[in-house]
Amino acid sequence: MTSTTDRAQELKDPGSTSGLPASDEFSIFTGEAVHSLRDMLTEVTFTPGPGEEFAATSMFNGLRSLVPFCHAGSEGFSIVRVYLAPNYILPAHTHDSDCLYYVLQGQAILGKRVIEPGGGFFVPAGKAYGYTAGSEGAEVLEFRHATTTDFHETERSPARWQKILENAERNDGWKDADLPY
Numbered sequence: 518m519t520s521t522t523d524r525a526q527e528l529k530d531p532g533s534t535s536g537l538p539a540s541d542e543f544s545i546f547t548g549e550a551v552h553s554l555r556d557m558l559t560e561v562t563f564t565p566g567p568g569e570e571f572a573a574t575s576m577f578n579g580l581r582s583l584v585p586f587c588h589a590g591s592e593g594f595s596i597v598r599v600y601l602a603p604n605y606i607l608p609a610h611t612h613d614s615d616c617l618y619y620v621l622q623g624q625a626i627l628g629k630r631v632i633e634p635g636g637g638f639f640v641p642a643g644k645a646y647g648y649t650a651g652s653e654g655a656e657v658l659e660f661r662h663a664t665t666t667d668f669h670e671t672e673r674s675p676a677r678w679q680k681i682l683e684n685a686e687r688n689d690g691w692k693d694a695d696l697p698y
Contacts, residue, residue, distance in 0.1 A: 540593030624651030
C-alpha cells in the first residue's frame with residue numbers, strides 16, 4: 518500500500534501559503550499543532566500480508582502525533598510529538614531523513630535498551646529501526662532537519678509480526694485507547 522498526501526506537496530512548494538514560517542525567519546511556536554505527521558509523509562509503504570493488516574486494523578489506533586513546528590518549503594526543520602499507547606510495538610521501518618528522538622515520558626524500548634525520560638536516540642536516514650512503548654506508554658519528540666519524510670515498513674521476521682499482531686489483538690487494536698491528542 519502506497520499513499521502520497523497533497524499536504525506533503527504543498528510543503529515542498531516554497532511559494533505555498535500554508536502559514537508555516539520560512540527557514541530563514543526567526544520563529545516562535547506554541548506547541549499547538551500546525552498539522553499532523555500524516556501531513557508530512559510523502560510516501561507510506563507496508564509489506565503485503567501482516568504489514569498491511571496491521572496498518573489497516575491497529576497501527577494508527579495505538580499512536581497519536583502532532584506537529585508543533587515545521588518550516589515552510591522543502592528546506593528547514595520540523596518537530597513531531599508522538600504518543601504510543603502502553604506496550605505498543607512500532608514495527609521496523611525507515612525514513613528518508615535523519616531523526617533525533619527525545620523521550621518526554623514513559624519508556625521507549627529498543628531491543629534490550631530502555632530509554633527513560635530525558636534520554637533519546639538518533640536514527641540516520643535509511644536505517645531500519647522500531648521500538649516498543651513501556652507499560653505506561655511513551656511520548657517522544659522527533660527532531661528532523663526536514664519538512665517532509667517517508668515511512669517504509671521493513672519488518673521481515675514472521676515471529677516478530679506474530680508478536681506485533683498478537684499484541685494488537687490483546688489490546689483490541691487500541692480501538693478504545695484514551696490517548697492524548
